[in-house]
Amino acid sequence: MVMLADTRFSTRRRTLAAALAAQRIDSMLVTHLQHVRYLSGFSGSNGALIVNKDLSAQISTDGRYLTQVAEEVPDLEAVNARQCATALLEKVSGVRRVGFEADFVSVSEFERLQAACGEDVTLVPVSGVIEKIRLIKEPLEQTRLKEVAALASKAFEDLLAAGELAVGRTERQVAADLEYRMRMAGSERVSFDTIVASGPNSAKPHHDASDRVIEAGDLVTIDFGAHRLGFNSDMTRTVIMGHTTEFTQEIYDIVLRAQLAGVEAATPGTALVDVDKACRDIITEAGYGEFFVHSTGHGIGLDVHEAPSASVSGQGVLQPGMTLTIEPGIYVPGKGGVRIEDTLIITQGAPEVITTTSKDLVVL
Structure with missing residues (x-):
């Protein structure tokens, strides 16, 4: 050969x-x-x-x-x-x-x-x-990104299936179990410090993971990534423990609508500011605009955060082969927060979502 x-x-x-x-x-x-x-x-x-x-x-x-x-x-x-x-x-x-x-x-x-x-x-x-x-990822780069995203998604799904995200466990224990599962699946390290933010901590976008014990009624936001063969993944899911409330159900539904709108907007020729706007407008119209405190998304590849940037000041337009996360959030101090994040590869048509875990509301 x-x-x-x-x-x-x-x-x-x-x-x-x-x-x-x-x-x-x-x-x-x-x-x-x-x-x-x-x-x-x-x-x-x-x-x-x-x-x-x-x-x-x-x-x-x-x-x-x-x-x-x-x-x-x-x-x-x-x-x-x-x-x-x-x-x-x-x-x-x-x-x-x-x-x-x-x-x-x-x-x-x-x-x-x-x-x-x-x-x-x-x-x-x-x-x-x-x-x-x-900015433009070659076919092999895209393959590597899909592989590491699938690895991380599977680790998270296995974590839920095993009951390792549960009332009575600490944020740190959940983070350790998720990182262990990613390692065992082939991750060389984490892409960034795993965020497990429960209850009032979920109102802190970059909380990390603490010794707080997860309680019934908590929103739990988990933001995590694997690193393999030089490439990174990035995904966020938020679940509700035990039971929903009017508040937790409301903000989850708003963030999910915003996130889906951002994914739909992420097509070639679309200005990055307009991708951000697609998410931000929904959250603002729902009355939570002041609680969406970060940009909508970023590129990912050899670095977990790289160009392009979908934000209120984002420059340029999307092109096929670019990557972009879509991660709107609502964070209400003292009450809790929700973030939902996918990683996309921009294609000639609709974007390819490579973080495949369901975004339907999960109550554990």
């Missing part, structure tokens, strides 16, 4: 080089680890990459990862150095304009980079170029 060469990374570097040429930049120093991985395939925790306008490139990492970088990046020369970025800059000669990732470099790091440059090398701040390339 003939094995085809993996050209994903060289193709991405070619796209980057073309974008930089438009800014008269000769080389790009890449230090953000997710971008190093995106452009080379290297998944270690210390590394940097330099991409040149002639499409040549070098990667640097330290001795801990020399075997790994040889396996993951067989097409590039690897420079062995602990200070990866400065080691690559020291090899740059002649009159060169070298871009650096302005959004990921501190002032002190910039000073170190500048000190490593020859006198004819000029460092040029660059922002958003690689992020723009990453």
Whole structure:
């Protein structure tokens, strides 16, 4: 059988080089680890990459990862150095304009980079170029995102089926059980700290998980994600423990209507502000606008939060291949809150929802 060469990374570097040429930049120093991985395939925790306008490139990492970088990046020369970025800059000669990732470099790091440059090398701040390339997910990226989303969805469904979300258990116990199930299903780690927010804690969008004991009548919001093969998932479901009340039923129904409207709006050519508006208008018209305190959604991929952003100030329009979460919420201090979140892949028609767990109201 003939094995085809993996050209994903060289193709991405070619796209980057073309974008930089438009800014008269000769080389790009890449230090953000997710971008190093995106452009080379290297998944270690210390590394940097330099991409040149002639499409040549070098990667640097330290001795801990020399075997790994040889396996993951067989097409590039690897420079062995602990200070990866400065080691690559020291090899740059002649009159060169070298871009650096302005959004990921501190002032002190910039000073170190500048000190490593020859006198004819000029460092040029660059922002958003690689992020723009990453916006459209390639078929393999979409497959990886579907796989990790399915893994997390199944773990949550198994948690409910096993009775591990129950009155009398603590938020922390439920979070631990869910994370264990994701791990056993193949997750390498969680995408972010698991949120299990019960009762009044559900009115805190980013509560995490505490030792509070879950009680009958509580709203319980669970926001969680798995990480596998570099990619992340993100999903939120809210359940009600024991019995509903007029308040819990009302806000659940409102958030579900808003969430479904956001999913329906997420089609190619739709402005991101309009996706946000589709959700926000329903919540506002129901009288809870002041309690929807965050944006509607974000992209997901190698990072759990990445472009694009569906918010009141979101920029641009949706295109096929983008990802987007739709996660409206209502949070009433002292009473409780509801958030429902799916992850979507934008397609030519209706979006593909890859977090497949039911959003019907569940009373446990």
